[in-house]
Amino acid sequence: EVQLVESGGGLLQPGGSLRLSCVASGFTLSSYEMHWVRQAPGKGLEWLTHSPGSGNTRYYADSVKGRFTISRDNAKNSLYLQMNSLRAEDTAVYHCARERILGGFGQGFDLWGQGTVVTVSS
């Protein structure tokens, strides 16, 4: 089955760190650009960062720049999000999503994981 499964969420205090994982099955991760998108309670979608299938250029949303780092291990078909200096406003469901690039153009985030919940509270 083609799917993405996130894990690693939890409850932690402000200032803490957490590493989220996203395991891909049914397809080869290296063939896709991968993204992290979050959704705070009762709010809309917020894109955080992406990892190209090849190459090293990574972009981050201003809200997480300098605190979050995306990485991947294609051999393990896995994507990661290292989150440091966490704040209450980082409380959200974190989804990983894949994007196929065709002819240099993105074709949309066509597969999403169900998400993992991160709660930052004292």
Next chain:
Amino acid sequence: QSVLTQPPSASGTPGQRVTISCSGGSSNIERDYVFWYQQVPGTAPKLLIYTDNQRPSGVPNRFSGSRSGTSASLAISGLRSEDEADYYCAAWDASLSAWVFGGGTKLTVL
């Protein structure tokens, strides 16, 4: 406040046609493709429209998208109860070097 602006809500009765707008600017919608996502509360988002007006396999042709200038729109014809969901537009913003989403539109089928 979102870079892309959507109406917070929309509604229609079964069988009607509903449109949802998405307003952006010169650094996003005017220069790049628009994508639409459907999210039933409590579930993961689903790609509905890609590259302005293309439907992924399995998405009914009742859903259509368009883009002109700094705006885009999603049209749903023959509205059905299962279309009740949140709808988000998205585009790459060249000034921010980031993907941006609209704030979402909650569609209610009356």
